Amino acid sequence: xxxxxxxxxxxxxxxxxxxxxxxxxxxxxxxxxxxxxxxxxxxxxxxxxxxxxxxxxxxxxxxxxxxxxxxxxxxxxxxxxxxxxxxxxxxxxxxxxxxxxxxxxxxxxxxxxxxxxxxxxxxxxxxxxxxxxxxxxxxxxxxxxxxxxxxxxxxxxxxxxxxxxxxxxxxxxxxxxxxxxxxxxxxxxxxxxxxxxxxxxxxxxxxxxx
Amino acid sequence: xxxxxxxxxxxxxxxxxxxxxxxxxxxxxxxxxxxxxxxxxxxxxxxxxxxxxxxxxxxxxxxxxxxxxxxxxxxxxxxxxxxxxxxxxxxxxxxxxxxxxxxxxxxxxxxxxxxxxxxxxxxxxxxxxxxxxxxxxxxxxxxxxxxxxxxxxxxxxxxxxxxxxxxxxxxxxxxxxxxxxxxxxxxxxxxxxxxxxxxxxxxxxxxxxxxxxxxxxxxxxxxxxxxxxxxxxxxxxxxxxxxxxxxxxxxxxxxxxxxxxxxxxxxxxxxxxxxxxxxxxxxxxxxxxxxxxxxxxxxxxxxxxxxxxxxxxxxxxxxxxxxxxxxxxxxxxxxxxxxxxxxxxxxxxxxxxxxxxxxxxxxxxxxxxxxxxxxxxxxxxxxxxxxxxxxxxxxxxxxxxxxxxxxxxxxxxxxxxxxxxxxxxxxxxxxxxxxxxxxxxxxxxxxxxxxxxxxxxxxxxxxxxxxxxxxxxxxxxx
Numbered sequence: 090x091x092x093x094x095x096x097x098x099x100x101x102x103x104x105x106x107x108x109x110x111x112x113x114x115x116x117x118x119x120x121x122x123x124x125x126x127x128x129x130x131x132x133x134x135x136x137x138x139x140x141x142x143x144x145x146x147x148x149x150x151x152x153x154x155x156x157x158x159x160x161x162x163x164x165x166x167x168x169x170x171x172x173x174x175x176x177x178x179x180x181x182x183x184x185x186x187x188x189x190x191x192x193x194x195x196x197x198x199x200x201x202x203x204x205x206x207x208x209x210x211x212x213x214x215x216x217x218x219x220x221x222x223x224x225x226x227x228x229x230x231x232x233x234x235x236x237x238x239x240x241x242x243x244x245x246x247x248x249x250x251x252x253x254x255x256x257x258x259x260x261x262x263x264x265x266x267x268x269x270x271x272x273x274x275x276x277x278x279x280x281x282x283x284x285x286x287x288x289x290x291x292x293x294x295x296x297x298x299x
Numbered sequence: 300x301x302x303x304x305x306x307x308x309x310x311x312x313x314x315x316x317x318x319x320x321x322x323x324x325x326x327x328x329x330x331x332x333x334x335x336x337x338x339x340x341x342x343x344x345x346x347x348x349x350x351x352x353x354x355x356x357x358x359x360x361x362x363x364x365x366x367x368x369x370x371x372x373x374x375x376x377x378x379x380x381x382x383x384x385x386x387x388x389x390x391x392x393x394x395x396x397x398x399x400x401x402x403x404x405x406x407x408x409x410x411x412x413x414x415x416x417x418x419x420x421x422x423x424x425x426x427x428x429x430x431x432x433x434x435x436x437x438x439x440x441x442x443x444x445x446x447x448x449x450x451x452x453x454x455x456x457x458x459x460x461x462x463x464x465x466x467x468x469x470x471x472x473x474x475x476x477x478x479x480x481x482x483x484x485x486x487x488x489x490x491x492x493x494x495x496x497x498x499x500x501x502x503x504x505x506x507x508x509x510x511x512x513x514x515x516x517x518x519x520x521x522x523x524x525x526x527x528x529x530x531x532x533x534x535x536x537x538x539x540x541x542x543x544x545x546x547x548x549x550x551x552x553x554x555x556x557x558x559x560x561x562x563x564x565x566x567x568x569x570x571x572x573x574x575x576x577x578x579x580x581x582x583x584x585x586x587x588x589x590x591x592x593x594x595x596x597x598x599x600x601x602x603x604x605x606x607x608x609x610x611x612x613x614x615x616x617x618x619x620x621x622x623x624x625x626x627x628x629x630x631x632x633x634x635x636x637x638x639x640x641x642x643x644x645x646x647x648x649x650x651x652x653x654x655x656x657x658x659x660x661x662x663x664x665x666x667x668x669x670x671x672x673x674x675x676x677x678x679x680x681x682x683x684x685x686x687x688x689x690x691x692x693x694x695x696x697x698x699x700x701x702x703x704x705x706x707x708x709x710x711x712x713x714x715x716x717x718x719x720x721x722x723x724x725x726x727x728x729x730x731x732x733x734x735x736x737x738x739x740x741x742x743x744x745x746x747x748x749x750x751x752x753x754x755x756x757x758x759x760x761x762x763x764x765x766x767x768x769x770x771x772x773x774x775x776x777x
Contacts, residue, residue: 103711147711148705149705149707149711152706153706192703192705195703199706272730285730285731286728286731
């Protein structure tokens with residue numbers, strides 16, 4: 090279908106002005122929200138991901154495509170919920186208490202939005218209690234914890250312990266990341282997932298379905 | 300190609316340049332040059348140089364040098380067979396490429412050193428045609444499988460078939476040189492078309508100290524007469540064929556290459572000629588020739604400065620290494636000398652790709668690695684562009700305090716242009732690098748060279764033209 094192809098193409102170009110408009114147009118034409126999501130938006134992001142892996146697209150271009158995806162999802166999400174279609178999921182993200190670095194966390198957030206997730210960003214310097222509260226309120230599939238400092242990294246363990254104490258650990262998968270974090274550290278503190286960079290975080294999250 | 304000017308690095312002061320130049324004129328007029336070529340000697344004698352036939356000595360006056368420098372072109376355009384490969388050798392424009400001629404190669408499959416053949420001439424030409432940072436090809440290897448009389452024509456013919464960049468080469472016989480010119484005229488369409496767009500050129504040499512050889516004097520005479528572009532390098536070595544000091548070496552080099560420039564302009568005023576330097580240092584602990592010393596970089600940057608003083612297009616040397624393998628020495632010797640000479644604004648920097656082991660051995664994987672080093676050096680030559688657009692106040696306005704520039708349109712517009720993107724350097728996180736099998740630069744270079752040799756299709760020649768060339772020159776190998 091021509092319109093869906095156009096949406097996919099403009100999404101790949103990172104045209105965040107036109108993609109939501111075109112998405113609206115598709116809805117007006119009576120195309121089902123689930124089809125728009127899968128055949129236009131997700132299909133477009135898949136091409137972006139593939140080109141990124143081949144070094145044809147750089148991270149900033151993936152980010153503007155994600156931004157276009159996010160803008161389209163703002164139009165589409167209410168319709169998807171109305172029709173009861175399945176969405177990619179919800180993720181709560183935040184930089185750990187004592188740490189103010191957020192560029193990596195923001196990058197991860199944008200990429201999850203690009204993959205169709207609803208992203209709840211708690212910001213920086215997030216205390217364990219706030220993560221627990223957010224998990225209770227938003228019932229996310231994933232909680233994503235970020236740290237850039239070796240000194241704040243141990244706080245990640247505290248978040249996981251707090252989730253256990255609150256009886257919420259079983260309801261959410263915990264992913265950790267940030268420059269000093271390693272796969273071994275992630276295992277040691279009982280996290281479910283780790284990815285070494287923003288680009289592979291979404292892929293990792295997809296393998297963590299409850 | 301769009302020429303990129305360098306010249307940010309100045310190894311000599313104006314006063315230093317002037318003193319070296321004046322001293323070279325003293326060498327040429329007081330000591331003179333020993334000229335063994337009778338053709339060349341006759342030209343000097345007839346045109347009024349002070350000559351001593353018994354000693355074969357030619358003393359060249361200041362006036363003769365100044366006259367030749369005035370007649371020599373200030374710009375030499377070395378063309379490719381495709382315009383995108385044209386090299387504007389003038390001012391401080393920088394181009395970098397291969398060099399030779401060597402007798403051995405590190406085999407791509409076995410990694411062992413072996414004698415080079417005509418197949419290596421072809422394969423290396425095809426490789427260099429594909430490597431985007433190699434701006435020209437100085438024919439790098441000698442086909443050991445051919446009789447000497449067939450070497451010149453076949454080296455050029457095989458290279459033309461496989462590489463459409465400018466081809467410059469050393470030559471071994473006068474007949475071979477004349478055949479190459481006739482073949483190139485056929486390919487260009489006519490003698491005039493070849494002079495208008497010379498896609499081949501030649502290297503002769505002056506022997507240090509202060510000696511013009513019999514054969515190379517003759518060849519230089521004929522190339523100048525034919526009006527083809529020619530580089531006339533001298534290769535003085537510190538402490539051996541030149542004084543041990545760099546200023547002393549440059550004084551001799553300047554005199555030697557200028558004696559060649561003078562000859563070309565006496566034979567045929569306006570001959571496109573490159574002031575040329577292949578000088579380097581020796582390690583006097585052993586008296587061994589070395590190619591990767593930092594002094595080598597200084598010498599060649601100095602030579603470029605001397606040529607620029609006279610406004611003569613120039614040919615220099617950089618990017619060689621004494622290392623036998625791909626290791627840290629290989630990388631730092633090439634990088635340091637490349638950067639020094641490139642930043643000096645030399646027009647035609649040869650030997651910068653593909654050579655190892657005192658520039659005595661070619662190596663397929665090394666071409667791919669050196670392509671990367673040249674790319675980085677040329678990015679340094681390009682320098683820092685300052686405009687309203689590159690200062691990017693508007694981007695600051697959009698992003699504001701505490702934000703980031705990752706997805707800003709300015710980033711996307713400029714990221715590819717502003718930054719050199721290496722193809723071989725590893726920039727992955729350790730975990731991803733390990734997952735990929737912990738590849739080394741050397742392994743990636745081998746793979747890239749194999750891929751290019753398998754897939755790259757050069758411009759080549761039409762079948763009719765090639766068949767007709769073979770009929771005219773039966774010595775051309777299939």
